[in-house]
Each structure stands twice: as C-alpha cells, then as structure tokens.
Amino acid sequence: MSTFERVVKILNDMDAGEGIELTPSTTFEELGLDSLSVVEITMSCEDEFGIEIDTDSNPTTLGEFVELIDAKLGE
Amino acid sequence: MSFSIIATGSALPKKVVTNDDLAQFLDTSDEWIVTRTGIKTRHVATDETTSSLAVEAAKNALDMAHLSPSDLDLIICTTVTHDYITPSLACVVQGELGANCPALDINAACSGFLYALDVADGYFARGRVEKVLVVSSELLTRITDWRDRATAVLFGDGAGAVVLGRGDALRSIKIGAKGNPDPLYSPNVGGISPWRADKTEPECFLHMNGQEVFKFAVSTVSADLIDVAQEAGIDVSSLDHAVLHQANLRILDAAARKCGLAPEKMEVIIDETGNMSSACIPIALDRLVRSGRLHSGEWVALAGFGGGYTSGAACFKWD
Numbered sequence: 001m002s003t004f005e006r007v008v009k010i011l012n013d014m015d016a017g018e019g020i021e022l023t024p025s026t027t028f029e030e031l032g033l034d035s036l037s038v039v040e041i042t043m044s045c046e047d048e049f050g051i052e053i054d055t056d057s058n059p060t061t062l063g064e065f066v067e068l069i070d071a072k073l074g075e
Numbered sequence: 076m077s078f079s080i081i082a083t084g085s086a087l088p089k090k091v092v093t094n095d096d097l098a099q100f101l102d103t104s105d106e107w108i109v110t111r112t113g114i115k116t117r118h119v120a121t122d123e124t125t126s127s128l129a130v131e132a133a134k135n136a137l138d139m140a141h142l143s144p145s146d147l148d149l150i151i152c153t154t155v156t157h158d159y160i161t162p163s164l165a166c167v168v169q170g171e172l173g174a175n176c177p178a179l180d181i182n183a184a185c186s187g188f189l190y191a192l193d194v195a196d197g198y199f200a201r202g203r204v205e206k207v208l209v210v211s212s213e214l215l216t217r218i219t220d221w222r223d224r225a226t227a228v229l230f231g232d233g234a235g236a237v238v239l240g241r242g243d244a245l246r247s248i249k250i251g252a253k254g255n256p257d258p259l260y261s262p263n264v265g266g267i268s269p270w271r272a273d274k275t276e277p278e279c280f281l282h283m284n285g286q287e288v289f290k291f292a293v294s295t296v297s298a299d300l301i302d303v304a305q306e307a308g309i310d311v312s313s314l315d316h317a318v319l320h321q322a323n324l325r326i327l328d329a330a331a332r333k334c335g336l337a338p339e340k341m342e343v344i345i346d347e348t349g350n351m352s353s354a355c356i357p358i359a360l361d362r363l364v365r366s367g368r369l370h371s372g373e374w375v376a377l378a379g380f381g382g383g384y385t386s387g388a389a390c391f392k393w394d
Contacts, residue, residue, distance in 0.1 A: 034110075034111060035285070035286055036111065036285075036286070036289055036323075036325050039286050039289050039290050040293070040329055042290070043290060043293060043294065043333075055284070055286040055287045055290055056286075056287075
C-alpha cells in the first residue's frame with residue numbers, strides 16, 4: 001500500500017472528507033478540517049509510520065502531507 | 076497503605092461570561108469557540124481572589140469531611156496565579172482557616188493537583204500525616220491577554236479542594252516533566268533593579284502554541300491513563316470515570332479515542348468553566364462526587380497535563 005493510500009485509510013477511519021474524492025491536490029480545508037483536526041491526523045500518521053512530524057510543518061494538501069511523510073521515512 | 080480522598084469542595088466566581096459576551100470586544104463567535112474548544116461559558120473573578128476562592132473550596136471540603144482546620148497535618152496548594160509572589164497561597168489559606176500545620180505551594184501548572192497528590196503520598200508513606208488538605212486555586216483571567224482572541228476565550232477562574240485521609244483508595248500515581256517552556260508560558264515581572272540589562276517590562280500574559288500543546292496533551296494523557304490503570308491492575312477500558320484537566324473538549328475526545336476509553340466516562344465541565352489550570356481536576360472531581368455518580372468500589376482516574384511541560388495521573392478504587 002502506498003503512503004497516499006495509507007493516509008487516505010487514516011482519513012477514512014477518522015470520518016474526514018466523507019463523500020469527497022481524495023486526490024493529492026485535495027486540501028485539508030476542502031475536507032473541512034481545522035488546525036486541531038490536522039494535528040490529530042498528524043498524530044495518527046506518526047503512529048502508523050513510526051515517525052515524528054513537527055506541528056509547524058503546515059501542509060495544505062494531501063500531496064504535500066504525503067511528501068512530508070515520505071521525506072521523514074527517508075531520513 | 077497511602078491515602079483515600081475523604082472529601083471534596085469547590086468554589087467558582089459569581090460572574091459568568093458567555094461567548095457572546097466575548098464577541099462584544101473580540102473578533103470571535105459562539106460557533107467558533109464551541110466548535111474548537113467546547114467552551115460555552117466561564118466563571119470570571121470580579122471581587123474574588125485566588126485566596127478567597129481557595130478558602131471557600133477548602134471550607135466546603137472540610138465541611139464534607141466533618142473536620143475542623145485544627146485536624147489538618149499539612150496543607151498543599153497549587154496555583155500559577157496567586158495573589159502574592161510571597162507568601163505562599165498555602166500560608167494564606169492556613170491563616171484564613173485558622174489551621175496550625177505546615178503549608179506549602181507547588182507550581183506544576185495545570186498538572187499541579189496531581190503533583191500535590193504525589194507529594195502528599197510521600198508524607199503518608201513516611202507516616203507524618205493523618206489528614207492533608209490539597210487546594211488548587213486559579214485566577215487564569217489575571218494572566219489572560221484579553222486582546223488575543225486565540226487565548227482569551229479559553230480561560231476561567233475557580234478553586235477545588237480535597238481532604239486526604241489514611242486509606243488505600245490510591246492504587247497508582249505518576250508525575251512527569253519535559254523541560255520545554257516555549258509552547259506555554261507567562262513571564263514574571265521584570266522589576267526595577269537599576270542593574271537589570273533589559274529595561275523593558277514584560278506583559279505577564281499567557282502565551283500558547285495551541286497545536287503543539289494539543290499534541291503533547293493527547294499523547295501524554297492517553298499514555299498516562301493506560302500506565303496508571305495498568306499499574307492499578309486494570310485495563311483502561313475498565314475505568315468507571317476519568318477526570319482530566321479541562322483544557323479543550325477536543326483534547327478530551329481525542330485522548331479517549333487514543334487510549335480506548337468510552338467517551339461517556341470522561342468528566343466534562345469545560346463547557347461551563349473554561350480552562351482553570353490546576354483547579355480543573357479537583358472541581359470536576361467535586362462535581363462528580365456531589366452528583367452522587369461516583370460509587371464505592373468504582374475505578375476513577377485523574378490526569379493532568381500542562382505548561383512546563385508537566386503531566387501527572389493517578390488511579391483510585393473509590394471507597
């Protein structure tokens with residue numbers, strides 16, 4: 001499963017963006033997520049991928065978020 | 076054998092401020108505040124002080140315990156918003172009550188109440204005390220920046236107290252600290268020393284990185300709840316009640332999800348009170364006790380987290 005697919009699964013588990021087609025260009029705002037929801041998703045991804053993500057990283061799209069995770073996994 | 080909580084008490088200022096009241100002078104709304112924090116109202120001191128609320132809460136707890144102040148062997152107070160830099164709040168409370176035991180303050184921010192219980196546990200373990208009064212009292216509105224819509228909506232004032240007596244209700248307790256002052260702090264006065272290099276006078280208001288604090292809070296409190304439950308010999312899902320520091324309803328919801336606790340077991344007072352730092356847990360516990368919903372033999376966990384960072388949690392089998 002790709003990083004993007006794993007992130008989408010986490011979003012689905014958290015009922016984020018129901019009824020919206022998720023693509024790399026989808027923004028957190030389009031998903032109706034405020035800053036604290038993004039922190040919650042970040043924390044779930046930290047658990048899923050075994051990494052730590054700074055809260056001030058501020059990705060705006062799912063694609064940017066996936067890039068951030070992949071960069072951390074490559075460190 | 077350590078201690079049991081034999082009585083509780085609390086006190087809140089008379090004045091209640093709604094979100095609509097705040098929207099009169101801040102660019103905010105009831106909908107924005109409720110959605111992001113769960114807070115609908117907060118009690119705000121007008122003529123009340125940190126000391127007066129502490130004394131009122133202490134008297135309520137002593138009344139419930141059917142004890143007089145002279146029965147106390149130790150008074151521990153927690154606050155980050157005392158009326159004085161010195162003397163301690165505990166000494167002021169001791170004087171007002173007319174007690175004659177040792178009295179000391181602890182500053183561990185919003186985890187202060189758990190730190191106080193841990194200190195008390197040590198006094199019981201050494202056989203130095205039979206009855207201990209713990210009071211957490213805060214006037215967060217004193218250090219709130221009322222020009223900042225991000226933080227001004229969060230805080231309130233209040234005091235909570237417990238009387239501890241020798242017993243075995245306490246089954247586990249832990250406290251922790253991760254020295255990191257940046258995400259949540261309030262500077263002290265600069266002073267007028269002629270030798271002070273920086274002549275600017277800092278504003279003694281709370282500064283907070285909300286997202287970072289949210290992350291610390293959820294991860295720490297959920298792990299602490301699991302730890303203290305496990306040490307008490309139960310699974311976290313077996314807890315009957317969880318009384319957590321009330322910083323944000325979203326933190327309570329996220330922590331419950333993360334540690335596998337049914338959300339209805341989480342005590343919630345933040346909707347009415349806002350964040351009152353170390354006073355939140357004993358006030359919420361007092362509400363739980365006085366509502367008659369906490370029964371003998373039930374498991375209850377307390378957990379705090381806050382500036383420092385500090386954290387603490389405890390698990391009780393209520394007697």
